[in-house]
Amino acid sequence: MKVALLGGSFNPPHVGHLMAASYVHATQGVDAVWLMPTFHHPFGKQLEPFDARVRMCEALCRETSGWLQTSLVERELGGGGRTVDTLAYLVERHPDTRFSLIIGSDILRDLPQWKDFDRIQRMAHVIVLYRAGYPAPDTVGPPLAEVSSTQVRDQLARGLEPSELVPSAVLQVAREEGLYGLRGPR
Numbered sequence: 001m002k003v004a005l006l007g008g009s010f011n012p013p014h015v016g017h018l019m020a021a022s023y024v025h026a027t028q029g030v031d032a033v034w035l036m037p038t039f040h041h042p043f044g045k046q047l048e049p050f051d052a053r054v055r056m057c058e059a060l061c062r063e064t065s066g067w068l069q070t071s072l073v074e075r076e077l078g079g080g081g082r083t084v085d086t087l088a089y090l091v092e093r094h095p096d097t098r099f100s101l102i103i104g105s106d107i108l109r110d111l112p113q114w115k116d117f118d119r120i121q122r123m124a125h126v127i128v129l130y131r132a133g134y135p136a137p138d139t140v141g142p143p144l145a146e147v148s149s150t151q152v153r154d155q156l157a158r159g160l161e162p163s164e165l166v167p168s169a170v171l172q173v174a175r176e177e178g179l180y181g182l183r184g185p186r
C-alpha cells in the first residue's frame with residue numbers, strides 16, 4: 001500500500017487542497033492520500049478547534065471516491081506537531097505501507113525551521129507541488145490553484161461567501177460549527 005500524506009492546518013480546507021490531493025493520486029502512483037490536520041501547530045498558529053477542522057476535512061474527503069481520508073494521528077500523538085515525529089510513528093505503525101509526504105512549494109522557505117527534515121527525507125519520498133505564486137526548482141507538475149485558507153478567512157471576515165474556493169459541503173460544516181463568524185445551518 002502506498003499512501004501520500006498531506007499535513008496542514010486546514011483552517012479551512014479549500015479547493016487547492018482537493019486539487020493537490022487529486023493531482024498526487026492521479027499521477028504519483030499512490031493508493032490513498034491522507035489529510036493530516038495539525039493538532040498543535042509547531043509554530044504556534046492559532047487554529048479553529050481540531051474536531052471542527054476534522055469535520056471539514058471529512059467533508060472534503062467525501063468529494064472523492066474514497067481514496068482521500070482524514071487521519072487523526074496528530075491528536076493521537078498529542079506532542080509538538082513535528083512532522084518527523086508523526087512520520088516515524090506512522091512508519092512504525094504501518095510496516096507494510098510506503099509513505100510519501102506532499103508539501104506545497106510555499107513551505108520550502110520554512111524548511112530550515114522544521115525539525116529533522118533530513119530524517120523525513122529518509123523515511124518518505126517528499127513530493128513538492130508547485131503552488132501558484134511560489135515557483136521553485138524541482139517541483140512536480142503544473143502550478144496548482146491560487147487559493148489559500150488565509151484568502152478564504154479574509155473573504156469570510158468581509159462577509160463574503162467563498163463558494164468558489166471552498167466545497168459547499170465544507171462551508172456547510174463551517175456554518176454548522178459556527179466557524180469564522182458564520183452562523184447556523186442553512
Ligand SMILES: Nc1ncnc2c1ncn2[C@@H]1O[C@H](COP(=O)(O)OP(=O)(O)OP(=O)(O)O)[C@@H](O)[C@H]1O
Nearest residue numbers: 007008009010016103104131144145147148149150
Ligand atoms: N493552492 C494550493 N496549491 C498547492 N498546495 C497547496 C495549496 N494550498 C495549500 N497547499 C499545501 O497544503 C498544505 C497545507 O496547507 P494549509 O492547510 O496550511 O493551507 P494554506 O492555504 O497554506 O493555509 P494558510 O493560508 O492559513 O497558511 C501545505 O503543504 C501547502 O503548501
Ligand SMILES: O=C(O)c1ccc[n+]([C@@H]2O[C@H](COP(=O)([O-])O)[C@@H](O)[C@H]2O)c1
Nearest residue numbers: 007008009038042082083084113114115
Ligand atoms: O515538522 C516541523 O518542524 C514542522 C514545522 C511547521 C509545519 N509543519 C507541518 O507542515 C504542514 C503544513 O503546515 P502549515 O503551517 O502550512 O499549515 C503541517 O502538517 C505542519 O504540521 C511541520
